[in-house]
Amino acid sequence: MALVAPAPVDRPEPDVIAGPTRLDRALAALGERMARSRHWIMGIQWTVVAIYAVLIVVPTVVTLPGRLDHVWNHVTVFAQFVFWGIWWPGVLLSMILVGRLWCGVLCPEGALTETASRHGLGRALPRWITWKGWPFVAFVSTTIYGQMISVYQYPAPVLVILGGSTGAAIVVGLIWGRDKRVWCRYLCPVSGVFGLVSKLAPVHFRVDRPAWDRWTKPVGTPMPRVDCAPLVPLRTLEGNSACHMCGRCSGFRDAVTLARRSPNREIVHVAGREAKPWETALIVLGLLGVAAGAFRWTASATFIALKQTLAETLVAIGADWALDFTLPWWILTDYPEKNDVMTLLDGASLLGFITGETVLAGVVIGGGLALATLSLGPWRSARFHHLAQALIPLAAVGVILGLSMTTVSLLRADGFALDFVDPLRAATLIGATLWSARLAGSIVALHTPSPARRTLAIAAMALPVTAAAATWATLFWSI
Ligand code: SF4
Structure with missing residues (x-):
């Protein structure tokens, strides 16, 4: 019997969990x-x-x-x-x-x-x-x-x-x-x-579509209009992704309200309606690849090894001029007075390291997502891209933690002990991992009614979720 993938069974969580309160x-x-x-x-x-x-x-x-x-x-x-x-x-x-x-x-x-x-x-x-x-x-x-x-x-x-x-x-x-x-x-x-x-925010500007359609312009008044600066199509607004929360449309046609919602709703119930390959690229390659590599390279033993190998290769082919060739500061770091200069070799090693990290993220995380997609039935790219959205909590929290490294090192340099930072980082990362796992489970459940396929897909999603968590964990703790 041919396997026909069932249409997603979407039972959206209500915008307002219990209310109005x-x-x-x-x-x-x-x-x-x-x-x-x-x-x-x-x-x-x-x-x-x-x-x-x-x-x-x-x-x-x-x-x-x-x-x-x-x-x-x-x-x-x-x-x-x-x-x-x-x-x-x-x-x-x-x-x-x-x-x-x-x-x-x-x-x-x-x-x-x-x-x-x-x-x-x-x-x-x-x-x-x-x-x-x-x-x-x-x-x-x-x-x-x-x-x-x-x-x-x-x-x-x-x-x-x-x-x-x-x-x-x-x-x-x-x-x-x-x-x-x-x-x-x-x-x-x-x-x-x-x-x-x-997409993770628990508040949004909610558009009540029936109220919008029912609304009639009061007699003798001009047609009201909203100047939505980021060009959001208001009537069909269903999430936070494009909305700048400026509030200008609040109350428009008695249909737009600032409201709470489940922080999972947009990713589980809205993000899957349209495949967004560029969002997947940004999550898997941009945040979990390039951004992670950018945070990691300065303290990486792999970077040192790569630089060493590149240097030996350059010497072997007679291009040792590249070992100390520098460029203006607006192309490659060049502050000799601070003893901080990047040579062409440093620049090439940096690009090589970040490229390697990105390819690795693409293969491991993208591969895990592909496996989970296939576990749900015949290949559908929309499913692949929807599953990738489950990694948003890990990608977001990882980047916040990565950026906080500068906060912590500047404060430590100024004498602050900050002993709570490591436990806080660990708790935050564990929380983000559980959140991504929960989203993965909810998305999988939408795409198949079969318990066996669900189990397989959830097992496959363990790979990208674990790999994404490990990407950030290894930034702070060597294993
Ligand atoms: S809150 Fe502002 S940005 Fe968002 S839809 Fe309304 S007008 Fe547009």
Whole structure:
């Protein structure tokens, strides 16, 4: 008998678990308040723009810090701590807690590109901008380039990468769209990651479709409209991925409300409806491959071995000039006064190491996902991509923990003991692993009613879940 894969049996968890409660009413009221507080939100955005500008520009005009400089007495160390120790881990953590509120209320690039588009040419979007691969390509390129020029250590690379991204956001705003955030929607290097991580948030702007359709315009009033800057199709909005949580649509047509939901709902019940290969690439290759490799290479014995092998090969073929060939600081780290220079050999070893880590993640994690997909019946790429979404908690938490390494090392350098960090890291990683395993189980259950196939698929999913957990565990603890 031919095996015909059954259609997914989707019984969505309700948006509101039990309600409406006082919390539901408070959330709805908060959404309404946001809709009425545009001027306050804009004030907050411009304050962040000012702080951001100071933090990326001022450190480039003062001398580099010495060994005795600290967070509290040198602006560069302070900016380093704020950007990489608090800002980035905090932004990612906020995505898990409140979705993309950062994008809609606080992000300086979002505010600048939207303002630029208000006064720009307002051109229609060319096709190339809407290519779905940009978030992956931009994230991977920025991550690798950041490592090549030591963005965590020096202020000029921060200005090049963050300032360059902000400049590009303004230019895009000046050319395309009117009052819109074309940059944020299609091109921002972290929009793909934010879109993935915000799927875990327990709050969202919920659209009540029947209420939307029932709504009629009061006689004699103009047709209301919502200016959704990241171009979200409001009526069909079903998740946090594209929504910037700006609150402008709250109450629209008596159908949009800030509401709570199960943090599993979007991944289990919404993400599987449309196959998103670029999201899978970002989870498996971008976050669990490139980002993990970028955190790991400086302390890796494999990196040293790779560099040694490459050096011997170069000497053997008579290309030993590459052993001490350097490039300008904006291509490869070059700070001889700090005894910190990357040669062509270092750069090639770095690229080789990150590529190897990415290929390994692709083979092991992608292979496990493929095995689980086949355990569910005939091959369907939509199933493969849906199963990959189960790894989002591990990918997100791993990157937050990786970024927190800078926070911890800067604080330890300033004399803070931080003995609680290792147990906290272990507990967080175990929690993320259990969360991913739970999501994997729920997704598998949607795709087959057969207990035998479920068991097989869950056993197969143990491989990518364990591999993803091991990726981050080995970053902190050598085995
Ligand atoms: S759907 Fe658009 S307008 Fe509504 S909260 Fe999200 S980003 Fe803002």
